[in-house]
Amino acid sequence: MLLLYLPIVLTFFIYILYLYFTRTFKYWKSRKVRGPEPTVFFGNIKESALRQKNIGVIMQEIYNNYPNEKVVGVYRMTSPCLLIRDLDIVKHIMIKDFEVFGDRGVEFSKKGLGQNLFHADGDTWTALRNRFSPIFTTGKLKNMFYLMNEGANNFVEHISTECQKKQEFEIHSLLQTYTVSTISACAFGVGYDSLDDKLETLKLVDQIISAPTYANELDMMYPGLLTSLNLSIIPVPIQKFFKNLVDNIISQRNGKPSGRNDFMDLILELREMREVNYTKYGNFVKPLEITPEVMAAQAFVFYVAGYETSATTMAYLMYQLALNQDIQNRLIAEIDEVIQRNTGEVTYDMIKEMKYLNKVFDETLRMYSIVEPLQRKATRDYQVPGTDLVIEKGTIVLISPRGIHYDEKYYDNPDVFNPDRFDPEEVGKRHPCAYLPFGLGQRNCVGMRFGRLQSQLCIVKVLSKFRVEPSKNTDRNLKVTPHRAIIGPKGGIHLNIIPRKIKA
Numbered sequence: 001m002l003l004l005y006l007p008i009v010l011t012f013f014i015y016i017l018y019l020y021f022t023r024t025f026k027y028w029k030s031r032k033v034r035g036p037e038p039t040v041f042f043g044n045i046k047e048s049a050l051r052q053k054n055i056g057v058i059m060q061e062i063y064n065n066y067p068n069e070k071v072v073g074v075y076r077m078t079s080p081c082l083l084i085r086d087l088d089i090v091k092h093i094m095i096k097d098f099e100v101f102g103d104r105g106v107e108f109s110k111k112g113l114g115q116n117l118f119h120a121d122g123d124t125w126t127a128l129r130n131r132f133s134p135i136f137t138t139g140k141l142k143n144m145f146y147l148m149n150e151g152a153n154n155f156v157e158h159i160s161t162e163c164q165k166k167q168e169f170e171i172h173s174l175l176q177t178y179t180v181s182t183i184s185a186c187a188f189g190v191g192y193d194s195l196d197d198k199l200e201t202l203k204l205v206d207q208i209i210s211a212p213t214y215a216n217e218l219d220m221m222y223p224g225l226l227t228s229l230n231l232s233i234i235p236v237p238i239q240k241f242f243k244n245l246v247d248n249i250i251s252q253r254n255g256k257p258s259g260r261n262d263f264m265d266l267i268l269e270l271r272e273m274r275e276v277n278y279t280k281y282g283n284f285v286k287p288l289e290i291t292p293e294v295m296a297a298q299a300f301v302f303y304v305a306g307y308e309t310s311a312t313t314m315a316y317l318m319y320q321l322a323l324n325q326d327i328q329n330r331l332i333a334e335i336d337e338v339i340q341r342n343t344g345e346v347t348y349d350m351i352k353e354m355k356y357l358n359k360v361f362d363e364t365l366r367m368y369s370i371v372e373p374l375q376r377k378a379t380r381d382y383q384v385p386g387t388d389l390v391i392e393k394g395t396i397v398l399i400s401p402r403g404i405h406y407d408e409k410y411y412d413n414p415d416v417f418n419p420d421r422f423d424p425e426e427v428g429k430r431h432p433c434a435y436l437p438f439g440l441g442q443r444n445c446v447g448m449r450f451g452r453l454q455s456q457l458c459i460v461k462v463l464s465k466f467r468v469e470p471s472k473n474t475d476r477n478l479k480v481t482p483h484r485a486i487i488g489p490k491g492g493i494h495l496n497i498i499p500r501k502i503k504a
């Protein structure tokens with residue numbers, strides 16, 4: 001008898017699940033916002049949730065499929081989100097109306113490593129950003145330059161040794177060895193000589209961070225769940241690693257700056273300064289106490305945000321130089337000229353002088369923007385300028401830098417690598433929001449100057465000794481890894497590195 005009813009019960013149960021996992025899917029239609037049809041449970045991000053496609057690529061495809069829309073309604077799992085295509089609206093959200101869109105909407109905990117600049121929202125973020133921005137000024141970077149220089153010299157030596165054994169390298173992982181050591185030296189004061197014993201743990205950090213977890217998808221389905229449960233999405237061993245690292249540094253330095261001028265010194269310096277009270281939009285914001293926990297959270301985010309982004313950008317840059325030998329020749333000529341004119345060690349000011357290097361770097365990040373999509377959360381209902389649409393409080397808005405960077409409205413022949421697009425006159429002709437690899441507005445990348453500097457220094461050092469060329473394994477049709485948060489090349493980038501014949 002029971003068996004007779006089982007199919008009916010099952011069908012009913014599946015129907016209830018279906019209703020539940022499609023309950024929000026009329027949200028955008030009812031507001032007359034166009035967008036792709038969602039799939040039960042997954043919304044529009046099925047391939048990303050199944051780790052088949054990077055979420056940044058999915059958003060770029062949606063951007064491309066709605067060329068006439070200012071905004072597109074999408075569902076991340078069952079949550080309605082709005083993809084913004086129109087650059088004037090982008091400007092409002094990211095810059096002008098920042099008081100509504102100051103949150104990123106990825107906060108997972110107000111404790112431990114959760115109190116980091118990237119994930120924190122609300123007053124915690126304001127307090128963190130106010131407190132920590134000063135450590136990224138030009139003056140501080142200049143003081144830290146010697147640490148990067150040492151890292152770059154070690155790296156070039158490493159390549160020279162390896163080049164005696166082989167010609168072909170997987171350069172993405174090769175460049176990671178440079179950024180891991182440089183960021184470790186600059187962020188948490190690990191000397192290059194003592195790096196080897198930490199390297200294994202740092203590799204583990206990378207593996208754990210890049211391993212797919214479904215916490216993000218869970219938070220998309222039940223926004224705010226992680227924060228309300230105060231859950232950490234970061235595994236306990238990693239939390240312990242960064243906490244111990246910071247505790248050791250504080251005790252080695254007796255809680256005072258050591259004169260090394262690394263981030264830890266700068267944070268210890270900040271700790272010694274009296275905290276200044278300030279207000280945000282007229283409201284008093286509690287000043288932030290720099291506890292060892294807060295320090296560990298920033299060391300964590302500087303490490304995670306700092307090494308992979310720069311290594312990936314440099315790998316793509318080298319790839320394009322290998323495919324475009326004329327551009328490589330022009331860049332090498334600039335590097336040689338500036339070094340010869342200044343004689344001696346490469347300095348911060350010399351890097352700033354290399355205008356073509358900057359253009360090559362900017363064009364690389366146009367073609368290969370790596371932090372995608374950009375994200376903000378509405379902290380109150382918001383009428384989208386120039387439309388009847390109201391973005392409801394709590395809604396996530398998304399921006400696709402890749403969509404914009406490959407849009408022919410802003411960039412002719414977007415598939416062509418052309419650094420001259422970044423001539424100042426050309427830049428002046430474009431909408432100010434048409435280029436956003438470091439995000440935009442008050443919540444943009446705080447480490448932008450650091451990332452540019454550590455990458456450009458390495459490129460200069462490497463190209464002053466070597467050239468790059470395609471190898472037999474160079475993939476001319478690069479794909480991106482489906483699951484990593486930073487968009488990187490699937491299967492790596494294989495190139496030949498050839499010692500240059502330097503004229504005496």
Ligand code: HEM
Binds near residue numbers: 118303310374436439
């Ligand atoms: C090529 C290198 C890099 C790229 C392309 C990059 C890109 C980005 C992007 C797109 C964002 C989000 C901005 C937004 O939402 O508007 C971001 C945020 C952030 N980045 Fe970077 N980044 C790079 C290097 C670095 C480095 C070297 C550090 C630290 C040492 C760093 C630390 C951060 C932090 C802490 C945030 C969160 C800022 C906040 O919310 O206040 N980044 N980055």
